[in-house]
Amino acid sequence: MKKIGKQTIKFDNPPTILECSSIVGPKEANGPLAKYFDQTLEDEFWGEKSWEKAESKIIKENANMVISKAGISSQDIDLVFAGDLLNQCISSSFGLRDINLPFFGVFGACSTFVESLSLGSICIESFAKNVLCATSSHFCSAEKQFRFPLELGNQRPPSSQWTVTGSGAAILSKEGIGPYITHITPGKIVDMGIKDANNMGAAMSPAFSDTLITHFKDTGRNPSYYDAIISGDLGYIGKDIAIDILKSNGYNIKANYNDCRGSYF
Amino acid sequence: MDPLESKKTYQDYVNKKSPNSKIVKNCFNAFWVGGLICTIGQIIFNICKERGFDTQTSSTIVSILLIGISAFLTGLNLFNKIGKFAGAGSLIPITGFANSIVSPAMEYKSEGYVMGVGGKMFTVAGPVLVFGISTSILVGIVFLIFNTQNITLV
């Protein structure tokens, strides 16, 4: 692999995404992507006594599911990259206790999954044969840790974000027929001073836009090169802001850009 | 115009972009729900006075009953629906204070009764007690020194 441009890494032997799987909660199960999820839950507790235990169970079951979907044994996996939103990533570390594999905990908030895939790809390119990447989040545990108790009678403004209850997992492999990860562009932290805790989309959009613009410049590509450009959870406002920022830098992404938050619910 | 030119231009740009809450509708709902809760309190107060309780005791009874009702509704997972609808209408009366104590108590039960419920019950309402009581102490000291008897008709 080699570095091109300012921030992008190009892989000489692109890793394959061997398999992926997802488990989501009931709200997501009623959204437009419902049929693409491997498993949906009836309620947010999934038989556990606390939100945090439920989240651990979600990532554990999802990790097991992706391994069995891939048809490999867990002993074939060299490394696990996983993370979540909670303090010290307890959901991932407790949830993946039994998986018995070398584990790197990743904290990147909304960027955790892509960060896991990026780091996993670098390991595949250098020494690993198979890497498991997983992430989880849970609306209730996130509200409890970062915002307000669920039963508090406060009003949420229209811009407020909604944390997904669910987990996504993927297995990266040295050999395979694709889809391939050909490049990664790790982004910089871009803080434009948005202090409104209820407007995360506006807070995150500058960083997303900066990363995307850098990616285009480093690779020399245009937005039209891609069939789809997808962001994690900027929400409606963040998505609009991103389109504006890209436009003012000469890139028109309106045609093929979408945001997960716009699609999940 | 690049919204990212500077922090200030970005923040102005975001303020223009962010949708406004429906303030007129919210104020209307806050008004009638808040007014209703106060009226219920007044009816309880009147009944207490009719039964011979003095003003201070009647007031305390109103507080306790409204707090109890609020706790009950919070426990039934209903208060947050009222709060979403009424906003300040349920937050500002004493019902909001009660809900802000009961909701963390329920939430942190998963962390145990002593450290969870007991320790974290006041995460939202704590400041109200800290600032309310501290201010009252200052009021008392000021009253003592300046004898604000002329202004205070208590």
Add this chain to the structure above:
Amino acid sequence: MDINWANVFDLATLFKCFLIGGAICIIGQILIDKTKLTPARILVIFVTTGCVLGGLGIYQYLVDFAGCGATVPLTGFGYNLAKGVIEAVKESGLIGAFTGGVKAAAGGIAAAIFFGYLASLISKPKMKKQ
């Protein structure tokens, strides 16, 4: 029952109460919608304002006019603290500054704590709908 129901449901009193209580809530709603203040901060502003206005004797006018319309909102809680403090100071001097507030609010605080604990024994939080 020796309750004079006409007094309990005296429309003039109830109407004034409804009006003022609602108006105070509108002020709170404007703070929620127009500022980025969290609920806790808004409650602190209200209780402190009520306490100061109570200490200055101004809030008493509102209470005389609107009854529970002024005492049920959290400003009324602050007013109650101030009233309790001033009475205690008149009686016991400086010690009263410390004892008066909590004494006046004792019923409310104790009820909130106790019911909070009870609710935690019985209920579980549930997922929010959008």
